[in-house]
Amino acid sequence: MAQDKQKQTLDPNTEDEQTKQFLKGQNTLRDFIAPASLFIDPRYAQVGSQYTRTLYLMTYPRYLTAGWFAPIISLDYTMDISMYLYPMDSSQILKILKTRVTRFKAQIMANREKGRTRDPMLETAYKDAERLRDELLQGTERFFQVGIYVTVYADSFDQLEEYVDEVDNMLQNKMVYSKPAFFQSEQAFKTSMPMLKDQIQVVNNLNTSPLSTTFPFISATISSNKGILYGINRHNNSLVLFDRFSMENANEVIFGKSGAGKSYLAKLEILRSLILGTTIYVIDPEEEYSYLTEAAGGTFVKISLSSEQHINPFDLPEPQEDEDPEDILRSTIAELMSMLKLMLEGQNREDILTAEEESILDQALYETYATKDIVPGKDYTGKTVPTLSDLESVLQNMEGGENLSIRLSKYTSGSFAGFIDKRTNIALDNQLIVFNTRDMEEELQPLAMFLVTHHIWKRMRRELKKRILIIDEAWVLMKHEATAQFMFSMAKRARKYYLGLTTITQDIEDFLESEYGQSILTNSSIQLLLKQSPASIDLIKDTFYLTEEEKYLLLESDVGEGIFFAGRKHAAIKVVASYSEDQIITSDPEELLEIEEAKREYQETSQANEEGAEEFSLDL
Secondary structure, three states, rough: OOEEEEEEHHHHHHHOOOOOOOHHHHOOHHHOOOOOOEEEOOOOEEEEEEEEEEEEEEOOOOOOOOOOOOOHHOOOOOEEEEEEEEEEHHHHHHHHHHHHHHHHHHHHHHHHOOOOOOOOHHHHHHHHHHHHHHHHHHHOOOEEEEEEEEEEOOOOOOHHHHHHHHHHHHHHOOOEEEEEOOHHHHHHHHHHHHOOOOOOOOOEEEEEHHHHOOOOOOOOEEOOOOOOOEEEEEOOOOEEEEHHOOOOOOOOOOOOOOOOOHHHHHHHHHHHHOOOOOEEEEEEEEOOHHHHHHHHHOOEEOOOOOOOOOOOOOOOOOOOOOOOOHHHHHHHHHHHHHHHHHOOOOOHHHOOOOHHHHHHHHHHHHHHHHHOOOOOOOOOOOOOOOOOOHHHHHHHHHOOHHHHHHHHHHHHHOOOOOOOOOOOOOOOOOOOOEEOOOOOHHHHHHHHHHHHHHHHHHHHOOOOOOOEEEEEOHHHHOHHHHHHHHHHHHHHHHHHHHEEEEEEEOHHHHHHOHHHHHHHHHHOOOEEEEEEEEHHHHHHHHOOOOOHHHHHHHOOOOOEEEEEEEOOOOEEOOOOOOHHHHHHHHHHHHHHHHHHHHHHHHOOOOHHHHHHHHHHHHHH
């Protein structure tokens, strides 16, 4: 009996059966990748909760342009695209072409003998066949049978119908016609799987040249023959070389979390734009552009309560030939109303200007200009403009203006006096001018930034030339309706004055949740998204219609990496600066300390060398 048991154990059939039973209890790769269920319908296949349908490409036009398949690949749908290539024997193809060429030529000669009108389609087919014969004989072309299948996935049947219709329409626009694989849903689904099993077998004859146009591995290129270098395209390592003024407008927005490289990118753009002769103005609330200004020979203007540099908001731009002085005066008063509302309205409800007070303030502004003989319908060229103190005096003598005068006195003789009640002593005659508002009280930051922006906007009317205005930390202006509205107005009108407005912000939620922020974004042809925080990434994704891959790209990007949008094109970008540029534009505190230490050591060495040279001279 023991011998029988031993024989049973050694029986190979018994061992195989036991192995099979054992393996049934083991999870394999197939178990992990298999869907929960599979339902086959003549019109679709349902894989788990996903509905799928496969289209096979049936006919192609005579010419296929490079990248014709790119719009399909770039669709933000879940799709599987399978391409089956079957090489064909060139000698067999040459025999077939020889027969066809002979037939075409005979038909053409017969038409001529019978005096028939020539057939352009027949002659074109003859020339194409002859050219293909030559290329096959020379080995520059090969012949293939090609099957291309597009399997579309959707969450519902209705959505599947919508997606399939869009794909079919896009193919038809390229003169490529497709058909759905009805009654072959299972075979079509298997064909689209990476198993190298073509169970549909719908193929077309294509030689190498048209086949190469279907090459699926594409990446967006954003480059032009002129402009500045923004960075490296992370898809294909090409250069992102672009001229923002070649777009319908030259406005630009830069979004990113703190430390993502927003100011670094802006300073790099400034350096490279200066080389092309562009005039640049910068509103700098954190004094990040001081060293750049010094290195580039620009003008650094400090706006603060104790500063000796002042801007008078009542300044009027010189009218051009096609401008009416009355329109300029009215426009300036409207902008002054926005500024005064920002000054006079506080956080408390009782500080909000009433309709009556706004009317009094509007009338007072006209009377203030009238005290300097500046009235509508009269040329004001060469006349002295009023100041804020003049407006205060007018309000004091107006019925209902006493309260406004008292509230305004804080800026003329109170704690905030000194920066807005003086005549302008700043010249905008340098190629790079940076306005620094870091030392301004936090409460006055929006007012200071608005004052500078308003001043630059007025001065740009004098001469039409290429300019860029960069507003860093623009969310400060977006917090107040009056300043946000002015920003939006400037974004819409900037193109008329050959201006590119650059808006930089890290507080993306506040910026995009404002109706004016959304409008500024809409009126900006260039958008740069750098590294984002998880708190704001969903808002960014919905606003810019990002894919899941692009969403995670922004979350995982390093400093200076992100996505560059130029009109309808966009690509992942890495901002790259040369060593010299980096030394000028870096904002890294550690690097700045190293630069300052190197400068100090250089100065000490230079001074020691000079003293040694003097001692040597005295010894002689």
